[in-house]
Amino acid sequence: MALKVLSHDEGAPVGGCAASGCGSSTDRLAHLPEAIRAKVNNHPCFSEDAHHHYARMHVAVAPACNIQCHYCNRKYDCSNESRPGVVSEVLTPDQAVKKVMAVAAAIPQMTVLGIAGPGDPLANPARTLETFRQLSEKAPDIKLCVSTNGLALPAVVDELCKHNIEHVTITINCVDPDVGAKIYPWIFWNNRRIKGRRAAEILIEQQQKGLEMLVARGVLVKVNSVLIPGVNDEHLKEVSRVVKAKGAFLHNVMPLIAEAEHGTFYGIMGQRGPTTEELQALHDSCAGDMAMMRHCRQCRADAVGMLGEDRGHEFTLDKIEHLDIDYAEAMVRRAEVHSAIEANRTAQRRRTGETFVSLASLQRKIPVKPEPRPVLMAVATTGGGVIDQHFGHAREFLVYxxxxxxxxxxGVRKVDQYCAGDTTCGEAETALHKTLRALDGCEVVLCSRIGYEPWSQLEAAGIAPNGEHALEPIEEAVTAVYREMAESGRLDRPIPEPQRMSA
Incomplete structure (x- = not known):
């Protein structure tokens, strides 16, 4: 049973798990007005809790871009890769609308349609706005979002608001032109290519102006930033402070993806990405100024499905070309599914069985003990906010x-799938060792099932495998395991040292 402590003089919660779920985004956004929280309740990209239950999709209707970033190369495409700007096919507005309606009918938990590339949506205003215009008319139950670098944003804010765009993401990597000159080699502005510090200066000015205009019109703004070690890592704390002061409500700091095979400038020049520890440290240092998004998957510009999965291959143009979709009927079904999801979320919140007691009475009954240390736990899940995935099938672990x-x-830690039907023994061993490295710092792995070999390797690495909470809500299970560790005295001992793994 979860325990929540009330101050005897204020009668307000000062610890324990909130009724909406321990550590959920609802808690972190509790300072926002109810109307705003209602807007993000079923938005998987803006709400940490919603991403367990709802799906999103992106349509690639915007091929052109008006800036160049050292971390971007839109020409590369691999169906197994998750990276912003990557697409397999660019759509016309008509094709995009048909695809959205097909996906919404087939995946009723899809609530959000975003345009995020492969270039910049607002550098392609006619294609982007026409897509939004048709969808606001034909699929009014779908939330519409746009992601932009912000250079062209001020000029189209009024048009965006005409199409009921309530969520906008702006990528802001700096508020200092000297830092920006290291990230952006050029921008295309007023029919001219501008380079260097002046280019960064114009981009920053337009981003800040657009942010202020959107907030003034009641549009929710999320800011994305790419963490580039040695370039903007320390500076992002200032970015977070500035954008919060101007009304952005969520900050998503993402790790730089800079593998050389992607052909980006940073990749070719050997610029490294941040470590997991560096990313978490920056998240924590910015959290005092801004609500931080930690569940981002850095999705492709044509992603379809739940965060962490991509079902885009099921809805290619050749597969939807001859579909006849009755969207009015689909909307009825979608409403039923959304209602069931919300009932399930409410049930999960109530399952915690919280008991409220006064701080004074608790102090009388429990002797003072040192505060037990925190514990990192990795969770294998396919979605829905429950532990339902076999360890060997996981391609990512959620870390709590x-x-x-x-x-x-x-945050999220990506791994190679350990157990695959076409994987040889040697390849499986390599994948397992990579997984162990990815789970560095975690003391527990929660999954629905796990084999003997990975169980032994996890224990040798100082990580306790746990399959006892299959199909339970994640945060409830994590709370239960932590309580067991505290009651058994395990938290009084230092973090276990991993044994040396065999090569």
Whole structure:
């Protein structure tokens, strides 16, 4: 049973798990007006809790871009890759609308349609706005979003608001032109290519102006930033402070993707990406100024499905070309599914069985003990907010930090699938060793099932495998395991040292 402590003089919660779920985004956004929280309730990209239950999709209607970033190369495409700007086919507005309606009918938990590339949507205003115009008319139950670098944003804010765009993401990597000159080699502005510090200066000015205009019109703004070690890592704390002051409500700091095979300038020049520890440290240092998004998957510009999965291959143009979609009927079904999802979310919140007691009475009954240390736990899940995935089938793990105060989501760690039908023994061993490295710092792995070999390797690495909470809500299970660790005295001992793994 979860325990929440009330101050005897204020009668307000000062610890424990919130009724809406331990460490959920609802808690972190509690300072926002109810109307705003309602807007993000079923938005998987803006709400940490919603991403367990709802799907999103992106349509690639915007091929052109008006800036160049050292971390971007839109020409590369691999169906197995998740990276912003990557697409397999660019659509016309008509094709995009048909695809959206086909996906919404087939995946009723899809609530959000975003345009995010492969270039910049607002550098392609006619194609972007026509797509939004048709969707606001034909599929009014779908939330419409746009992601932009912000250079052309001020000029189209009024048009965006005409099409009921309530969520906009702006990528802001700096507020200092000297830093920006290291990230952006050029921009295309007023029919001219501008380079260097002046280019960054114009881009920053337009981004800040667009942000202020959107906030003034009641549009929710999320800011994306790419963490580039040695370039803007320390500076992003200032970015977070500035954009919060101007009304952005969520900050998503993403790790630089700079593999040389992607052909980006940073990749070719050997610029490294941040470590997991560096990314988490920056998230934590910015969290005091801004609500931080930690569940981002850095999706492709044609992504379809739940965060962490991509079903785009099921809805290519050749597969939807001859579909006859009755969207009025689909909307009825979608409403039923959304209602069931919300009922399930409510049930999960109530399952915690919270008991409220006064701080004074608790102090009389429990001797003072040192605060137990926090614990990182990795979770294998396919979605829905429950532990339902076999360890060997996971391609990513959600990492949570449990403490005596709450459970908070830390981030996502990508891994190679350990158990695959066409994988040889040697390849599986290599994948397992990579997974162990990816789970560095975690003390527990929660999954629905796990084989003997990975179980032994995890224990040798100082990570306790746990399959006892299959199909339970994630945060409830993490809380239960942490309580067991505290009651058994395991948290009084230092973090276990991993044994040396065999090569």
């Amino acid at each position: 930090e449990a403490s005596s105060q709450d459970v908070r989501f830390i």
